Amino acid sequence: MNWGSASAFFEMGGYGLYVWGSYVVAAVLMAVEPVLVHWRHRRALRDVSRMNSGNEAES
Amino acid sequence: MRDLFLAVLLRDLKLASRRRIDSLLPVVFFIVALSLFPLGVGPEPQMLRDIAPGIVWVCALLASMLSVGSLFAGDLADGSLEQLLLAPQPAIAVAAAKSAAHWLLTGLPLIVATPLVGLLFGMSGPALLALVAGLLLGTPILSLLGALGAALTLGLRSGGMLLILIVLPLTMPALIFGAGAVGNIEAGLDAGGHFSLLGALLLATALGAPPATAAALRISTE
Amino acid sequence: MNSPSLRLFTFAAPSRFYRLAGWMVPWFWAATLVLSVAGLYIGFFVAPTDATQGDAYRIIFIHVPAAWMSMLLYLVMAFWAGIGWAFNARLASMVARAIAPTGAMFTFLALWTGAIWGKPTWGAWWVWDARLTSELILLFLYLGYIALVNAIDDVRRADQAGALLALVGSINVPIIYFSVKWWNTLHQGATISMTAAPKMATTMLTAMLLMTFAFWAYAFAVVFTRTRAIVVEREAHADWVTELTRGKMHP
Numbered sequence: 001m002n003w004g005s006a007s008a009f010f011e012m013g014g015y016g017l018y019v020w021g022s023y024v025v026a027a028v029l030m031a032v033e034p035v036l037v038h039w040r041h042r043r044a045l046r047d048v049s050r051m052n053s054g055n056e057a058e059s
Numbered sequence: 060m061r062d063l064f065l066a067v068l069l070r071d072l073k074l075a076s077r078r079r080i081d082s083l084l085p086v087v088f089f090i091v092a093l094s095l096f097p098l099g100v101g102p103e104p105q106m107l108r109d110i111a112p113g114i115v116w117v118c119a120l121l122a123s124m125l126s127v128g129s130l131f132a133g134d135l136a137d138g139s140l141e142q143l144l145l146a147p148q149p150a151i152a153v154a155a156a157k158s159a160a161h162w163l164l165t166g167l168p169l170i171v172a173t174p175l176v177g178l179l180f181g182m183s184g185p186a187l188l189a190l191v192a193g194l195l196l197g198t199p200i201l202s203l204l205g206a207l208g209a210a211l212t213l214g215l216r217s218g219g220m221l222l223i224l225i226v227l228p229l230t231m232p233a234l235i236f237g238a239g240a241v242g243n244i245e246a247g248l249d250a251g252g253h254f255s256l257l258g259a260l261l262l263a264t265a266l267g268a269p270p271a272t273a274a275a276l277r278i279s280t281e
Numbered sequence: 282m283n284s285p286s287l288r289l290f291t292f293a294a295p296s297r298f299y300r301l302a303g304w305m306v307p308w309f310w311a312a313t314l315v316l317s318v319a320g321l322y323i324g325f326f327v328a329p330t331d332a333t334q335g336d337a338y339r340i341i342f343i344h345v346p347a348a349w350m351s352m353l354l355y356l357v358m359a360f361w362a363g364i365g366w367a368f369n370a371r372l373a374s375m376v377a378r379a380i381a382p383t384g385a386m387f388t389f390l391a392l393w394t395g396a397i398w399g400k401p402t403w404g405a406w407w408v409w410d411a412r413l414t415s416e417l418i419l420l421f422l423y424l425g426y427i428a429l430v431n432a433i434d435d436v437r438r439a440d441q442a443g444a445l446l447a448l449v450g451s452i453n454v455p456i457i458y459f460s461v462k463w464w465n466t467l468h469q470g471a472t473i474s475m476t477a478a479p480k481m482a483t484t485m486l487t488a489m490l491l492m493t494f495a496f497w498a499y500a501f502a503v504v505f506t507r508t509r510a511i512v513v514e515r516e517a518h519a520d521w522v523t524e525l526t527r528g529k530m531h532p
Contacts, residue, residue, distance in 0.1 A: 002326055013330060015337035018401050022340045022394040026347070029386055030499060037507045044513035049526035051517065207449070211442050215432050225425035225446060228418045229453050232460035239464055256460070271449055278441040 063148040067156035074133070075164050085126040086168040092118045093176050104181050111180035112190055112241035116234050119169050119194060120201060124223045126165045127205030130157055131213055131276070144280060154272035158199075158206040166198030189244040193237035196257040200233045203268035210275035233260055295372050295512045296521045302505040309502035313495050320491030328484040340398045341485070346493040348391040348412070350500060351419060352454070354384035358426075359451040362444035372508075374440035375515065377447065378430060379507035383500055385423040391416050411465035415458045422450045436515065 003009040012019045075082045096114050097107060134140035143153050170191060177187040208226035212218045240253035324342040331338040358380040365374030395413045400406050407413070426447055433439035481489075516522050 002328075002330065009325075012339065013336035015335055015401055018337055018397050019339050022343050022397050025393055026343045026390055029390060033383065033386055034503055034506070037503055037510060041506060041510035041513065044510050044517075045526055048513060048517045048522055052523050052526065211429060211446060212432070217428075217432050221425075221428055221432055224421070224428055228421040228425065228457070229449065231418055232453075232456050235460045235464045256463075260456075267452075271445060275442065275445055278438055278445065281438070 060148045060152045063143075063146060063152040064156045064159075067143065067153055068160050071157065071160035072163065075160075082164050083168070085122040085165045086172050088125065089118050089122040089169055089172060090176065092121065093179070097179075107180045108182060108245075111177065111182050112186070112238045112245075115173060115176060115180075115190060116194075116197070116238045119198060120227070120230055120234060121223075122169060123161075123165055123198065123201040123205055124208075124226060125219070127161055127202065127209050128212075128219045128222050130161055130206055130209040135214060135280075140276070141280060144276060150273035150276055151269045154206060154210070154269040154276065158203045158269065158272070161206060162199050162202040166194075166202055169198060170194050183245070186241050186245045189241045189250055190237075192254065193240045193257060196254065196261050197233045197237045200257075200261050200264045201230055203264045203272075204229050207268050207272045207275060210272045210279060213276070213279040233257065236260065293370055293372050295375070295516050296519070298372055299509055299512050299525075302509055306502050306505050309498050309505065312498035313502060316491050316495035316498060320488050320495055323484055323491065324488035328488055329482060334402060337398065337401045338485075340394050342488050342492045344391060344394040344398060345489055346496045347387045347394065348416060349493055350496045351384055351388035351391050351416065354380050354387065354500060355419060355423065355447075355454065356451055358384060359444075359447035362440070362447045366441050366444035371440075371515070372512070374444070375511045376504070376508050377443065378440075379504045379511055380500075381423060381427050381430075382507070383503050385420060385427065387496070387500075388416060388420040388423055392420065409465065411458070411462040414461045414465065415454075418457050418461070419454065422454075426450070 010016055010020070093114060096110070100106065100110070131140055134143065144150055146153075173191055173194060174187060177190060182190065204226050205222070208222040211225065212222045215221060236253045236257045240250040240257070243250040243253060320342065324339060328339075330336050358377045361373045361380070362377035364370055365372075365377060392413065395410075395416065396407050399408045399410075399413075426443055429446055430439045430443040433442060513522060513525075
């Protein structure tokens with residue numbers, strides 16, 4: 001184990017801001033991107049079913 | 060193929076000669092843009108001398124990119140582009156001719172204007188020579204790549220800015236070697252390596268860009 | 282009729298890819314989770330503190346994998362775009378378009394982490410190091426591709442123009458890297474360079490590789506999902522898509 005305590009872990013030998021600044025941004029990007037893509041997928045499916053129900057209503 | 064090349068080239072030159080003011084706009088932009096720098100960064104002579112090669116290259120880049128956007132626009136509008144592409148000779152001739160015309164109308168005037176600009180920035184003789192030599196090798200590269208960008212963005216609403224965005228990264232090696240050569244000369248070093256690389260880049264671009272531009276023209280007009 | 286090559290090509294049909302990808306994506310997410318947990322554990326709890334850079338070097342476990350992915354994804358994108366253009370294969374072009382945003386994201390991440398790493402190591406928020414500068418230009422190449430395909434309304438023209446641009450870009454990537462490296466060593470000497478990474482202890486290397494594979498699995502998951510979205514958007518008029526939406530909302 002590298003870290004004596006939880007606070008040592010967060011401080012990263014004084015470089016905490018840099019290390020966590022990197023990891024937090026990475027985590028945010030890699031959490032937001034899949035969500036946006038998921039929304040895009042759902043939106044596409046919704047548009048198709050809306051288009052089809054419109055067609056069915058006509059016929 | 061040579062006939063088509065010459066025909067397109069001469070036609071473009073003739074058309075440009077009828078709109079002389081328009082043809083001079085890139086050079087005027089070049090000089091005006093360069094004049095902004097002392098106003099922005101201050102008139103201290105040594106600093107201006109230091110940044111001169113870099114900003115001359117960047118302004119040459121921008122002037123080239125701004126004028127290349129309309130390379131095919133006129134021909135597209137009046138239908139002659141379609142006719143040119145229907146010709147039995149390969150479209151590479153058209154692409155090459157257009158690039159050559161752009162260089163003669165934009166690149167060459169820029170090179171002619173450079174000594175004047177060099178004086179404004181207090182560049183030394185050898186440095187200026189290196190700058191002009193670099194631009195002589197580099198501006199054709201800009202015209203060739205610019206033509207590719209123009210062909211890809213043909214007829215698009217956002218054309219101008221988009222063209223600059225997609226072509227600029229591709230021109231960065233030329234910028235690096237061209238400005239670097241002058242930097243070397245100013246530092247008293249040899250710039251042979253830079254010029255060789257610039258020459259190699261020109262050769263590769265001259266061989267590779269026209270076919271790509273021809274393909275882009277076909278993509279954009281089908 | 283059942284030769285392997287024919288069977289492989291059936292997945293070139295958007296409908297089949299849609300189903301196959303839908304099945305695979307959860308596994309990719311699982312792999313991402315497992316690999317990243319393993320990589321981060323080793324990276325933070327097993328790999329020792331570096332003698333010269335202290336604990337700041339641990340940024341490497343994000344920075345290097347992101348940079349590698351950014352370059353790999355660009356080439357993969359160009360490849361599939363090229364296939365789509367050469368064989369008129371719609372799905373290949375869709376995959377290429379799906380890759381671009383993720384590739385750009387990794388490029389940005391590599392730049393961001395590179396900048397942050399630079400601050401404690403070299404004292405500046407940005408250094409014009411050869412690799413970082415090349416990475417910046419790579420970001421511009423991605424943005425150019427995305428901008429171009431989005432600016433063209435005609436889907437087929439957009440796919441083809443994008444393919445040409447991506448291919449031209451991938452030829453340029455080594456040229457750009459070489460020229461930037463040349464420029465960098467002339468101006469600053471080899472001292473300022475990200476290659477001055479800590480001598481890799483095996484544990485550090487292991488963690489880095491695990492994170493690379495984690496990012497790879499992530500890329501598959503996201504790109505496949507985005508491709509599925511694009512498939513639905515483009516094939517909206519196909520019968521199989523109608524059947525899809527008539528069934529459940531989210532198959």
